[in-house]
Amino acid sequence: MRVDAFDFDLPRDRIADRPASPRDSARCLRVTCDGLADFIMRDLPDMLQPGDVMVFNDTRVIPAxxxxxxxxxxxxxxxxxxxxxxxxxxxxxxxxxxxxxxxxxxxxxxxxxxxxxxxxxxxxxxxxxxxxxxxxxxxxxHIPLPPYMGREDDESDRTDYQTVYSAPEKEGAVAAPTAGLHFTPELLERLDKRGVTRVFVTLHVGAGTFLPVTADDTADHKMHSEIGEITPEAAEAIEAARARGGRVVAVGTTALRLLESAADAETGAVKPFSGPTDIFITPGWRFRAVDKLMTNFHLPKSTLFMLVSAFSGLNRMKAAYAHAIQSGYRFYSYGDGSLLDRCDADLSVSE
Missing domain, CATH: 2.40.10.240 (QueA-like)
Structure with a gap:
Protein backbone atom coordinates (compact mmCIF):
# COMPACT_ATOMS: atom_id res chain seq x y z
CA MET A 1 0.00 0.00 0.00
CA ARG A 2 1.32 3.49 -0.81
CA VAL A 3 2.76 5.25 2.25
CA ASP A 4 1.45 8.61 1.10
CA ALA A 5 -2.09 7.26 1.55
CA PHE A 6 -1.46 7.81 5.28
CA ASP A 7 -0.44 11.46 4.99
CA PHE A 8 -2.36 14.41 6.45
CA ASP A 9 -1.65 18.03 7.33
CA LEU A 10 -1.00 18.79 10.99
CA PRO A 11 -0.43 22.35 12.23
CA ARG A 12 2.65 22.67 14.42
CA ASP A 13 0.60 24.22 17.23
CA ARG A 14 -1.36 20.97 17.66
CA ILE A 15 1.75 19.14 18.93
CA ALA A 16 1.89 18.92 22.74
CA ASP A 17 5.22 19.39 24.47
CA ARG A 18 3.85 19.04 28.02
CA PRO A 19 1.19 16.68 29.40
CA ALA A 20 -2.27 17.61 30.59
CA SER A 21 -2.53 18.18 34.33
CA PRO A 22 -4.03 16.27 35.95
CA ARG A 23 -3.38 13.41 33.56
CA ASP A 24 -6.99 12.28 33.31
CA SER A 25 -8.16 15.76 32.27
CA ALA A 26 -6.86 15.07 28.74
CA ARG A 27 -9.49 14.88 26.03
CA CYS A 28 -10.65 11.56 24.57
CA LEU A 29 -12.12 11.16 21.09
CA ARG A 30 -14.49 8.19 20.92
CA VAL A 31 -14.33 6.57 17.48
CA THR A 32 -17.02 3.98 16.82
CA CYS A 33 -17.91 2.31 13.55
CA ASP A 34 -20.89 4.72 13.39
CA GLY A 35 -19.34 8.05 14.28
CA LEU A 36 -17.32 10.31 16.60
CA ALA A 37 -17.95 11.77 20.06
CA ASP A 38 -15.91 14.03 22.34
CA PHE A 39 -15.15 13.08 25.94
CA ILE A 40 -12.37 13.44 28.50
CA MET A 41 -10.31 10.63 29.94
CA ARG A 42 -12.23 10.68 33.22
CA ASP A 43 -15.25 9.47 31.22
CA LEU A 44 -13.47 6.23 30.29
CA PRO A 45 -15.26 3.96 32.82
CA ASP A 46 -18.62 4.97 31.32
CA MET A 47 -17.41 3.92 27.86
CA LEU A 48 -16.62 0.39 29.01
CA GLN A 49 -18.69 -2.46 30.42
CA PRO A 50 -18.31 -4.63 33.52
CA GLY A 51 -16.35 -7.70 32.51
CA ASP A 52 -14.18 -5.92 29.94
CA VAL A 53 -10.44 -6.45 30.34
CA MET A 54 -7.95 -3.62 29.88
CA VAL A 55 -4.42 -4.70 28.95
CA PHE A 56 -1.69 -2.28 30.08
CA ASN A 57 2.00 -2.20 29.19
CA ASP A 58 3.91 -1.89 32.47
CA THR A 59 7.34 -1.20 30.95
CA ARG A 60 9.40 1.59 32.51
CA VAL A 61 11.30 4.21 30.51
CA ILE A 62 15.03 4.53 31.09
CA PRO A 63 17.24 7.61 30.42
CA ALA A 64 18.45 5.98 27.21
CA HIS A 142 18.58 11.76 29.29
CA ILE A 143 14.95 10.83 28.75
CA PRO A 144 14.79 10.38 24.95
CA LEU A 145 11.86 12.64 24.21
CA PRO A 146 10.48 12.30 20.69
CA PRO A 147 12.27 14.73 18.34
CA TYR A 148 9.01 16.40 17.31
CA MET A 149 8.70 17.96 20.79
CA GLY A 150 11.51 20.29 19.79
CA ARG A 151 13.03 20.63 23.26
CA GLU A 152 15.49 18.98 25.59
CA ASP A 153 14.25 16.86 28.46
CA ASP A 154 14.20 18.23 31.98
CA GLU A 155 13.68 16.84 35.47
CA SER A 156 9.88 16.86 35.19
CA ASP A 157 10.03 14.46 32.24
CA ARG A 158 11.47 11.77 34.47
CA THR A 159 8.03 11.63 36.11
CA ASP A 160 5.78 12.90 33.32
CA TYR A 161 7.11 10.38 30.76
CA GLN A 162 6.30 7.38 32.98
CA THR A 163 2.93 5.74 33.50
CA VAL A 164 1.74 5.65 37.11
CA TYR A 165 1.72 1.83 36.94
CA SER A 166 5.16 1.30 35.37
CA ALA A 167 7.02 -1.41 37.27
CA PRO A 168 10.51 -0.62 38.62
CA GLU A 169 11.58 -4.17 37.82
CA LYS A 170 10.43 -3.69 34.19
CA GLU A 171 12.95 -0.98 33.23
CA GLY A 172 13.97 -1.12 29.60
CA ALA A 173 11.74 1.08 27.41
CA VAL A 174 13.22 3.91 25.37
CA ALA A 175 9.81 5.49 24.77
CA ALA A 176 6.73 5.60 26.95
CA PRO A 177 3.60 3.59 26.10
CA THR A 178 1.93 6.97 25.84
CA ALA A 179 -1.75 5.94 25.96
CA GLY A 180 -1.04 4.93 29.54
CA LEU A 181 0.14 8.40 30.51
CA HIS A 182 -3.51 9.49 30.90
CA PHE A 183 -4.19 7.22 33.88
CA THR A 184 -4.24 8.38 37.48
CA PRO A 185 -4.70 6.23 40.60
CA GLU A 186 -8.22 7.69 40.88
CA LEU A 187 -9.14 6.71 37.31
CA LEU A 188 -7.79 3.20 37.83
CA GLU A 189 -9.87 2.91 41.01
CA ARG A 190 -13.01 3.98 39.13
CA LEU A 191 -12.32 1.36 36.45
CA ASP A 192 -12.02 -1.26 39.20
CA LYS A 193 -15.39 -0.18 40.63
CA ARG A 194 -16.89 -0.38 37.16
CA GLY A 195 -15.93 -4.07 37.06
CA VAL A 196 -13.22 -3.69 34.41
CA THR A 197 -10.38 -6.19 34.85
CA ARG A 198 -6.77 -4.97 34.69
CA VAL A 199 -4.01 -7.12 33.19
CA PHE A 200 -0.37 -6.14 32.72
CA VAL A 201 1.96 -7.21 29.92
CA THR A 202 5.42 -5.87 29.06
CA LEU A 203 6.76 -4.55 25.77
CA HIS A 204 9.97 -2.55 25.96
CA VAL A 205 9.29 0.21 23.45
CA GLY A 206 12.32 0.89 21.24
CA ALA A 207 13.62 4.08 19.63
CA GLY A 208 12.60 2.60 16.29
CA THR A 209 9.11 3.86 17.09
CA PHE A 210 10.35 7.36 16.21
CA LEU A 211 11.94 6.40 12.90
CA PRO A 212 10.18 7.76 9.80
CA VAL A 213 8.92 5.43 7.11
CA THR A 214 11.24 6.17 4.18
CA ALA A 215 9.87 3.55 1.77
CA ASP A 216 7.24 4.49 -0.81
CA ASP A 217 5.27 1.29 -0.18
CA THR A 218 4.42 -0.29 3.17
CA ALA A 219 5.63 -3.66 1.85
CA ASP A 220 9.18 -2.28 1.73
CA HIS A 221 9.32 -0.98 5.31
CA LYS A 222 11.18 -3.00 7.95
CA MET A 223 10.09 -2.74 11.57
CA HIS A 224 12.66 -2.83 14.38
CA SER A 225 12.20 -5.64 16.87
CA GLU A 226 11.08 -4.99 20.44
CA ILE A 227 11.20 -7.39 23.37
CA GLY A 228 7.91 -8.37 24.98
CA GLU A 229 6.42 -10.73 27.53
CA ILE A 230 2.95 -12.03 28.36
CA THR A 231 3.11 -14.26 31.41
CA PRO A 232 0.98 -17.42 31.65
CA GLU A 233 -1.03 -15.72 34.40
CA ALA A 234 -1.74 -12.67 32.20
CA ALA A 235 -2.74 -14.83 29.23
CA GLU A 236 -5.04 -16.87 31.47
CA ALA A 237 -6.71 -13.72 32.86
CA ILE A 238 -7.31 -12.32 29.37
CA GLU A 239 -8.79 -15.60 28.14
CA ALA A 240 -10.97 -15.89 31.25
CA ALA A 241 -12.41 -12.43 30.58
CA ARG A 242 -13.06 -13.32 26.93
CA ALA A 243 -14.80 -16.54 27.97
CA ARG A 244 -17.15 -14.47 30.15
CA GLY A 245 -18.01 -12.24 27.20
CA GLY A 246 -15.66 -9.40 28.11
CA ARG A 247 -14.04 -7.29 25.44
CA VAL A 248 -10.26 -6.93 25.22
CA VAL A 249 -9.21 -3.26 25.39
CA ALA A 250 -5.56 -2.66 24.52
CA VAL A 251 -4.13 0.40 26.25
CA GLY A 252 -1.78 1.61 23.55
CA THR A 253 -0.44 0.31 20.28
CA THR A 254 2.39 -1.44 22.14
CA ALA A 255 -0.07 -3.60 24.11
CA LEU A 256 -2.04 -4.28 20.91
CA ARG A 257 1.04 -5.34 18.95
CA LEU A 258 2.10 -7.68 21.73
CA LEU A 259 -1.38 -9.23 22.03
CA GLU A 260 -1.61 -9.75 18.28
CA SER A 261 1.88 -11.28 18.27
CA ALA A 262 0.77 -13.78 20.92
CA ALA A 263 -2.69 -14.57 19.51
CA ASP A 264 -3.43 -17.95 17.98
CA ALA A 265 -3.85 -17.54 14.23
CA GLU A 266 -7.08 -19.54 14.14
CA THR A 267 -8.84 -19.00 17.46
CA GLY A 268 -7.41 -15.64 18.54
CA ALA A 269 -6.61 -17.09 21.96
CA VAL A 270 -3.86 -15.11 23.68
CA LYS A 271 -0.98 -17.38 24.65
CA PRO A 272 2.04 -16.77 26.88
CA PHE A 273 4.77 -14.97 24.96
CA SER A 274 8.39 -14.05 25.56
CA GLY A 275 10.83 -12.69 23.02
CA PRO A 276 11.15 -10.20 20.17
CA THR A 277 8.35 -9.04 17.89
CA ASP A 278 8.60 -6.96 14.73
CA ILE A 279 4.92 -7.21 13.82
CA PHE A 280 3.86 -4.53 11.28
CA ILE A 281 0.11 -3.91 11.08
CA THR A 282 -1.39 -2.19 8.03
CA PRO A 283 -4.89 -2.20 6.47
CA GLY A 284 -5.82 -5.73 5.54
CA TRP A 285 -4.61 -7.17 8.85
CA ARG A 286 -7.08 -9.57 10.48
CA PHE A 287 -7.19 -8.69 14.17
CA ARG A 288 -7.52 -11.74 16.37
CA ALA A 289 -7.29 -10.66 20.00
CA VAL A 290 -8.23 -6.99 20.48
CA ASP A 291 -11.72 -5.44 20.39
CA LYS A 292 -10.95 -1.85 21.39
CA LEU A 293 -7.84 0.30 21.34
CA MET A 294 -7.02 3.28 23.52
CA THR A 295 -4.29 5.33 21.87
CA ASN A 296 -2.93 8.84 21.31
CA PHE A 297 -2.81 10.73 18.01
CA HIS A 298 0.06 9.76 15.74
CA LEU A 299 2.41 11.17 13.12
CA PRO A 300 1.41 11.40 9.46
CA LYS A 301 2.74 8.46 7.41
CA SER A 302 3.85 6.68 10.60
CA THR A 303 3.55 2.96 11.31
CA LEU A 304 1.24 3.83 14.20
CA PHE A 305 -1.20 5.77 12.03
CA MET A 306 -1.13 2.78 9.67
CA LEU A 307 -2.01 0.54 12.62
CA VAL A 308 -5.01 2.60 13.76
CA SER A 309 -6.16 2.81 10.13
CA ALA A 310 -6.05 -0.98 9.96
CA PHE A 311 -8.03 -1.19 13.20
CA SER A 312 -10.82 1.29 12.45
CA GLY A 313 -10.52 2.05 8.73
CA LEU A 314 -8.34 4.56 6.90
CA ASN A 315 -11.14 6.88 5.80
CA ARG A 316 -12.67 6.81 9.28
CA MET A 317 -9.34 7.63 10.94
CA LYS A 318 -8.62 10.44 8.50
CA ALA A 319 -12.02 11.89 9.36
CA ALA A 320 -11.32 11.43 13.09
CA TYR A 321 -7.96 13.17 12.82
CA ALA A 322 -9.48 16.03 10.80
CA HIS A 323 -12.08 16.46 13.54
CA ALA A 324 -9.39 16.35 16.22
CA ILE A 325 -7.30 18.99 14.45
CA GLN A 326 -10.31 21.24 13.89
CA SER A 327 -11.45 20.81 17.51
CA GLY A 328 -8.08 21.63 19.07
CA TYR A 329 -7.01 18.20 20.29
CA ARG A 330 -3.35 17.94 21.32
CA PHE A 331 -1.25 15.42 19.38
CA TYR A 332 1.51 12.88 20.04
CA SER A 333 3.16 11.56 23.19
CA TYR A 334 2.03 14.25 25.65
CA GLY A 335 -1.22 14.92 23.79
CA ASP A 336 -4.83 13.81 24.08
CA GLY A 337 -6.12 10.32 23.37
CA SER A 338 -8.82 8.30 21.70
CA LEU A 339 -10.82 5.12 22.21
CA LEU A 340 -11.28 3.19 18.97
CA ASP A 341 -13.65 0.39 18.04
CA ARG A 342 -12.43 -2.36 15.74
CA CYS A 343 -14.38 -2.01 12.51
CA ASP A 344 -13.94 -5.28 10.65
CA ALA A 345 -15.89 -4.09 7.62
CA ASP A 346 -13.09 -1.64 6.88
CA LEU A 347 -10.18 -4.05 6.64
CA SER A 348 -9.90 -3.82 2.86
CA VAL A 349 -6.95 -1.93 1.44
CA SER A 350 -9.38 0.26 -0.50
CA GLU A 351 -10.09 2.04 2.75
Whole structure:
Protein backbone atom coordinates (compact mmCIF):
# COMPACT_ATOMS: atom_id res chain seq x y z
CA MET A 1 0.00 0.00 0.00
CA ARG A 2 1.32 3.49 -0.81
CA VAL A 3 2.76 5.25 2.25
CA ASP A 4 1.45 8.61 1.10
CA ALA A 5 -2.09 7.26 1.55
CA PHE A 6 -1.46 7.81 5.28
CA ASP A 7 -0.44 11.46 4.99
CA PHE A 8 -2.36 14.41 6.45
CA ASP A 9 -1.65 18.03 7.33
CA LEU A 10 -1.00 18.79 10.99
CA PRO A 11 -0.43 22.35 12.23
CA ARG A 12 2.65 22.67 14.42
CA ASP A 13 0.60 24.22 17.23
CA ARG A 14 -1.36 20.97 17.66
CA ILE A 15 1.75 19.14 18.93
CA ALA A 16 1.89 18.92 22.74
CA ASP A 17 5.22 19.39 24.47
CA ARG A 18 3.85 19.04 28.02
CA PRO A 19 1.19 16.68 29.40
CA ALA A 20 -2.27 17.61 30.59
CA SER A 21 -2.53 18.18 34.33
CA PRO A 22 -4.03 16.27 35.95
CA ARG A 23 -3.38 13.41 33.56
CA ASP A 24 -6.99 12.28 33.31
CA SER A 25 -8.16 15.76 32.27
CA ALA A 26 -6.86 15.07 28.74
CA ARG A 27 -9.49 14.88 26.03
CA CYS A 28 -10.65 11.56 24.57
CA LEU A 29 -12.12 11.16 21.09
CA ARG A 30 -14.49 8.19 20.92
CA VAL A 31 -14.33 6.57 17.48
CA THR A 32 -17.02 3.98 16.82
CA CYS A 33 -17.91 2.31 13.55
CA ASP A 34 -20.89 4.72 13.39
CA GLY A 35 -19.34 8.05 14.28
CA LEU A 36 -17.32 10.31 16.60
CA ALA A 37 -17.95 11.77 20.06
CA ASP A 38 -15.91 14.03 22.34
CA PHE A 39 -15.15 13.08 25.94
CA ILE A 40 -12.37 13.44 28.50
CA MET A 41 -10.31 10.63 29.94
CA ARG A 42 -12.23 10.68 33.22
CA ASP A 43 -15.25 9.47 31.22
CA LEU A 44 -13.47 6.23 30.29
CA PRO A 45 -15.26 3.96 32.82
CA ASP A 46 -18.62 4.97 31.32
CA MET A 47 -17.41 3.92 27.86
CA LEU A 48 -16.62 0.39 29.01
CA GLN A 49 -18.69 -2.46 30.42
CA PRO A 50 -18.31 -4.63 33.52
CA GLY A 51 -16.35 -7.70 32.51
CA ASP A 52 -14.18 -5.92 29.94
CA VAL A 53 -10.44 -6.45 30.34
CA MET A 54 -7.95 -3.62 29.88
CA VAL A 55 -4.42 -4.70 28.95
CA PHE A 56 -1.69 -2.28 30.08
CA ASN A 57 2.00 -2.20 29.19
CA ASP A 58 3.91 -1.89 32.47
CA THR A 59 7.34 -1.20 30.95
CA ARG A 60 9.40 1.59 32.51
CA VAL A 61 11.30 4.21 30.51
CA ILE A 62 15.03 4.53 31.09
CA PRO A 63 17.24 7.61 30.42
CA ALA A 64 18.45 5.98 27.21
CA UNK A 65 20.06 8.93 25.41
CA UNK A 66 23.75 9.42 26.16
CA UNK A 67 26.24 12.05 25.04
CA UNK A 68 29.78 10.73 24.72
CA UNK A 69 33.13 11.16 23.04
CA UNK A 70 35.36 9.04 20.87
CA UNK A 71 38.59 10.89 21.39
CA UNK A 72 37.77 14.49 20.44
CA UNK A 73 34.71 13.57 18.36
CA UNK A 74 31.24 13.90 19.87
CA UNK A 75 28.94 10.88 19.67
CA UNK A 76 25.33 10.67 20.81
CA UNK A 77 23.70 7.28 21.26
CA UNK A 78 20.12 6.27 21.97
CA UNK A 79 19.74 2.74 23.27
CA UNK A 80 16.90 0.82 21.66
CA UNK A 81 17.20 -2.87 22.52
CA UNK A 82 18.78 -4.71 25.44
CA UNK A 83 20.73 -7.79 24.30
CA UNK A 84 22.31 -8.67 27.63
CA UNK A 85 22.88 -7.13 31.06
CA UNK A 86 25.73 -5.02 29.68
CA UNK A 87 25.01 -5.02 25.94
CA UNK A 88 22.55 -2.89 23.94
CA UNK A 89 21.78 -2.04 20.37
CA UNK A 90 21.73 1.72 19.85
CA UNK A 91 21.27 4.39 17.23
CA UNK A 92 24.35 6.58 17.03
CA UNK A 93 24.74 10.15 15.79
CA UNK A 94 28.24 11.20 14.81
CA UNK A 95 28.98 7.59 13.95
CA UNK A 96 30.29 8.24 10.46
CA UNK A 97 33.87 7.47 11.50
CA UNK A 98 32.97 5.16 14.37
CA UNK A 99 34.67 1.79 14.03
CA UNK A 100 34.29 -1.62 15.63
CA UNK A 101 36.70 -1.94 18.53
CA UNK A 102 36.60 1.75 19.48
CA UNK A 103 35.47 2.96 22.89
CA UNK A 104 32.93 5.71 23.57
CA UNK A 105 33.43 7.54 26.86
CA UNK A 106 30.30 8.92 28.54
CA UNK A 107 31.73 9.95 31.93
CA UNK A 108 34.72 9.17 34.11
CA UNK A 109 34.75 5.40 34.44
CA UNK A 110 31.63 4.93 32.28
CA UNK A 111 32.20 3.78 28.70
CA UNK A 112 31.12 1.30 26.03
CA UNK A 113 32.96 -0.75 23.42
CA UNK A 114 31.63 -0.74 19.85
CA UNK A 115 31.23 -4.44 19.04
CA UNK A 116 29.32 -4.11 15.79
CA UNK A 117 28.15 -1.37 13.44
CA UNK A 118 25.63 -1.26 10.61
CA UNK A 119 25.38 2.35 9.48
CA UNK A 120 24.02 4.32 12.42
CA UNK A 121 22.95 1.17 14.28
CA UNK A 122 25.63 -0.08 16.68
CA UNK A 123 26.02 -2.80 19.28
CA UNK A 124 27.56 -1.48 22.49
CA UNK A 125 29.09 -3.45 25.36
CA UNK A 126 29.23 -1.28 28.47
CA UNK A 127 31.89 -1.57 31.14
CA UNK A 128 29.18 -2.40 33.67
CA UNK A 129 25.90 -4.26 33.59
CA UNK A 130 22.67 -4.92 35.45
CA UNK A 131 21.67 -2.42 38.10
CA UNK A 132 25.07 -0.70 37.91
CA UNK A 133 24.36 0.18 34.28
CA UNK A 134 20.83 1.37 35.13
CA UNK A 135 22.28 3.58 37.86
CA UNK A 136 24.83 5.05 35.43
CA UNK A 137 22.07 5.80 32.92
CA UNK A 138 20.08 7.60 35.62
CA UNK A 139 23.17 9.66 36.50
CA UNK A 140 24.34 10.49 32.98
CA UNK A 141 21.52 9.72 30.55
CA HIS A 142 18.58 11.76 29.29
CA ILE A 143 14.95 10.83 28.75
CA PRO A 144 14.79 10.38 24.95
CA LEU A 145 11.86 12.64 24.21
CA PRO A 146 10.48 12.30 20.69
CA PRO A 147 12.27 14.73 18.34
CA TYR A 148 9.01 16.40 17.31
CA MET A 149 8.70 17.96 20.79
CA GLY A 150 11.51 20.29 19.79
CA ARG A 151 13.03 20.63 23.26
CA GLU A 152 15.49 18.98 25.59
CA ASP A 153 14.25 16.86 28.46
CA ASP A 154 14.20 18.23 31.98
CA GLU A 155 13.68 16.84 35.47
CA SER A 156 9.88 16.86 35.19
CA ASP A 157 10.03 14.46 32.24
CA ARG A 158 11.47 11.77 34.47
CA THR A 159 8.03 11.63 36.11
CA ASP A 160 5.78 12.90 33.32
CA TYR A 161 7.11 10.38 30.76
CA GLN A 162 6.30 7.38 32.98
CA THR A 163 2.93 5.74 33.50
CA VAL A 164 1.74 5.65 37.11
CA TYR A 165 1.72 1.83 36.94
CA SER A 166 5.16 1.30 35.37
CA ALA A 167 7.02 -1.41 37.27
CA PRO A 168 10.51 -0.62 38.62
CA GLU A 169 11.58 -4.17 37.82
CA LYS A 170 10.43 -3.69 34.19
CA GLU A 171 12.95 -0.98 33.23
CA GLY A 172 13.97 -1.12 29.60
CA ALA A 173 11.74 1.08 27.41
CA VAL A 174 13.22 3.91 25.37
CA ALA A 175 9.81 5.49 24.77
CA ALA A 176 6.73 5.60 26.95
CA PRO A 177 3.60 3.59 26.10
CA THR A 178 1.93 6.97 25.84
CA ALA A 179 -1.75 5.94 25.96
CA GLY A 180 -1.04 4.93 29.54
CA LEU A 181 0.14 8.40 30.51
CA HIS A 182 -3.51 9.49 30.90
CA PHE A 183 -4.19 7.22 33.88
CA THR A 184 -4.24 8.38 37.48
CA PRO A 185 -4.70 6.23 40.60
CA GLU A 186 -8.22 7.69 40.88
CA LEU A 187 -9.14 6.71 37.31
CA LEU A 188 -7.79 3.20 37.83
CA GLU A 189 -9.87 2.91 41.01
CA ARG A 190 -13.01 3.98 39.13
CA LEU A 191 -12.32 1.36 36.45
CA ASP A 192 -12.02 -1.26 39.20
CA LYS A 193 -15.39 -0.18 40.63
CA ARG A 194 -16.89 -0.38 37.16
CA GLY A 195 -15.93 -4.07 37.06
CA VAL A 196 -13.22 -3.69 34.41
CA THR A 197 -10.38 -6.19 34.85
CA ARG A 198 -6.77 -4.97 34.69
CA VAL A 199 -4.01 -7.12 33.19
CA PHE A 200 -0.37 -6.14 32.72
CA VAL A 201 1.96 -7.21 29.92
CA THR A 202 5.42 -5.87 29.06
CA LEU A 203 6.76 -4.55 25.77
CA HIS A 204 9.97 -2.55 25.96
CA VAL A 205 9.29 0.21 23.45
CA GLY A 206 12.32 0.89 21.24
CA ALA A 207 13.62 4.08 19.63
CA GLY A 208 12.60 2.60 16.29
CA THR A 209 9.11 3.86 17.09
CA PHE A 210 10.35 7.36 16.21
CA LEU A 211 11.94 6.40 12.90
CA PRO A 212 10.18 7.76 9.80
CA VAL A 213 8.92 5.43 7.11
CA THR A 214 11.24 6.17 4.18
CA ALA A 215 9.87 3.55 1.77
CA ASP A 216 7.24 4.49 -0.81
CA ASP A 217 5.27 1.29 -0.18
CA THR A 218 4.42 -0.29 3.17
CA ALA A 219 5.63 -3.66 1.85
CA ASP A 220 9.18 -2.28 1.73
CA HIS A 221 9.32 -0.98 5.31
CA LYS A 222 11.18 -3.00 7.95
CA MET A 223 10.09 -2.74 11.57
CA HIS A 224 12.66 -2.83 14.38
CA SER A 225 12.20 -5.64 16.87
CA GLU A 226 11.08 -4.99 20.44
CA ILE A 227 11.20 -7.39 23.37
CA GLY A 228 7.91 -8.37 24.98
CA GLU A 229 6.42 -10.73 27.53
CA ILE A 230 2.95 -12.03 28.36
CA THR A 231 3.11 -14.26 31.41
CA PRO A 232 0.98 -17.42 31.65
CA GLU A 233 -1.03 -15.72 34.40
CA ALA A 234 -1.74 -12.67 32.20
CA ALA A 235 -2.74 -14.83 29.23
CA GLU A 236 -5.04 -16.87 31.47
CA ALA A 237 -6.71 -13.72 32.86
CA ILE A 238 -7.31 -12.32 29.37
CA GLU A 239 -8.79 -15.60 28.14
CA ALA A 240 -10.97 -15.89 31.25
CA ALA A 241 -12.41 -12.43 30.58
CA ARG A 242 -13.06 -13.32 26.93
CA ALA A 243 -14.80 -16.54 27.97
CA ARG A 244 -17.15 -14.47 30.15
CA GLY A 245 -18.01 -12.24 27.20
CA GLY A 246 -15.66 -9.40 28.11
CA ARG A 247 -14.04 -7.29 25.44
CA VAL A 248 -10.26 -6.93 25.22
CA VAL A 249 -9.21 -3.26 25.39
CA ALA A 250 -5.56 -2.66 24.52
CA VAL A 251 -4.13 0.40 26.25
CA GLY A 252 -1.78 1.61 23.55
CA THR A 253 -0.44 0.31 20.28
CA THR A 254 2.39 -1.44 22.14
CA ALA A 255 -0.07 -3.60 24.11
CA LEU A 256 -2.04 -4.28 20.91
CA ARG A 257 1.04 -5.34 18.95
CA LEU A 258 2.10 -7.68 21.73
CA LEU A 259 -1.38 -9.23 22.03
CA GLU A 260 -1.61 -9.75 18.28
CA SER A 261 1.88 -11.28 18.27
CA ALA A 262 0.77 -13.78 20.92
CA ALA A 263 -2.69 -14.57 19.51
CA ASP A 264 -3.43 -17.95 17.98
CA ALA A 265 -3.85 -17.54 14.23
CA GLU A 266 -7.08 -19.54 14.14
CA THR A 267 -8.84 -19.00 17.46
CA GLY A 268 -7.41 -15.64 18.54
CA ALA A 269 -6.61 -17.09 21.96
CA VAL A 270 -3.86 -15.11 23.68
CA LYS A 271 -0.98 -17.38 24.65
CA PRO A 272 2.04 -16.77 26.88
CA PHE A 273 4.77 -14.97 24.96
CA SER A 274 8.39 -14.05 25.56
CA GLY A 275 10.83 -12.69 23.02
CA PRO A 276 11.15 -10.20 20.17
CA THR A 277 8.35 -9.04 17.89
CA ASP A 278 8.60 -6.96 14.73
CA ILE A 279 4.92 -7.21 13.82
CA PHE A 280 3.86 -4.53 11.28
CA ILE A 281 0.11 -3.91 11.08
CA THR A 282 -1.39 -2.19 8.03
CA PRO A 283 -4.89 -2.20 6.47
CA GLY A 284 -5.82 -5.73 5.54
CA TRP A 285 -4.61 -7.17 8.85
CA ARG A 286 -7.08 -9.57 10.48
CA PHE A 287 -7.19 -8.69 14.17
CA ARG A 288 -7.52 -11.74 16.37
CA ALA A 289 -7.29 -10.66 20.00
CA VAL A 290 -8.23 -6.99 20.48
CA ASP A 291 -11.72 -5.44 20.39
CA LYS A 292 -10.95 -1.85 21.39
CA LEU A 293 -7.84 0.30 21.34
CA MET A 294 -7.02 3.28 23.52
CA THR A 295 -4.29 5.33 21.87
CA ASN A 296 -2.93 8.84 21.31
CA PHE A 297 -2.81 10.73 18.01
CA HIS A 298 0.06 9.76 15.74
CA LEU A 299 2.41 11.17 13.12
CA PRO A 300 1.41 11.40 9.46
CA LYS A 301 2.74 8.46 7.41
CA SER A 302 3.85 6.68 10.60
CA THR A 303 3.55 2.96 11.31
CA LEU A 304 1.24 3.83 14.20
CA PHE A 305 -1.20 5.77 12.03
CA MET A 306 -1.13 2.78 9.67
CA LEU A 307 -2.01 0.54 12.62
CA VAL A 308 -5.01 2.60 13.76
CA SER A 309 -6.16 2.81 10.13
CA ALA A 310 -6.05 -0.98 9.96
CA PHE A 311 -8.03 -1.19 13.20
CA SER A 312 -10.82 1.29 12.45
CA GLY A 313 -10.52 2.05 8.73
CA LEU A 314 -8.34 4.56 6.90
CA ASN A 315 -11.14 6.88 5.80
CA ARG A 316 -12.67 6.81 9.28
CA MET A 317 -9.34 7.63 10.94
CA LYS A 318 -8.62 10.44 8.50
CA ALA A 319 -12.02 11.89 9.36
CA ALA A 320 -11.32 11.43 13.09
CA TYR A 321 -7.96 13.17 12.82
CA ALA A 322 -9.48 16.03 10.80
CA HIS A 323 -12.08 16.46 13.54
CA ALA A 324 -9.39 16.35 16.22
CA ILE A 325 -7.30 18.99 14.45
CA GLN A 326 -10.31 21.24 13.89
CA SER A 327 -11.45 20.81 17.51
CA GLY A 328 -8.08 21.63 19.07
CA TYR A 329 -7.01 18.20 20.29
CA ARG A 330 -3.35 17.94 21.32
CA PHE A 331 -1.25 15.42 19.38
CA TYR A 332 1.51 12.88 20.04
CA SER A 333 3.16 11.56 23.19
CA TYR A 334 2.03 14.25 25.65
CA GLY A 335 -1.22 14.92 23.79
CA ASP A 336 -4.83 13.81 24.08
CA GLY A 337 -6.12 10.32 23.37
CA SER A 338 -8.82 8.30 21.70
CA LEU A 339 -10.82 5.12 22.21
CA LEU A 340 -11.28 3.19 18.97
CA ASP A 341 -13.65 0.39 18.04
CA ARG A 342 -12.43 -2.36 15.74
CA CYS A 343 -14.38 -2.01 12.51
CA ASP A 344 -13.94 -5.28 10.65
CA ALA A 345 -15.89 -4.09 7.62
CA ASP A 346 -13.09 -1.64 6.88
CA LEU A 347 -10.18 -4.05 6.64
CA SER A 348 -9.90 -3.82 2.86
CA VAL A 349 -6.95 -1.93 1.44
CA SER A 350 -9.38 0.26 -0.50
CA GLU A 351 -10.09 2.04 2.75
Missing amino acids: RLAGRRGEAKVEVTLHMRLDDDTWRAFAKGAKKLKVGQTIDFADGFSALVEERDGGDVRLKFNRGGQALMDALKDHG
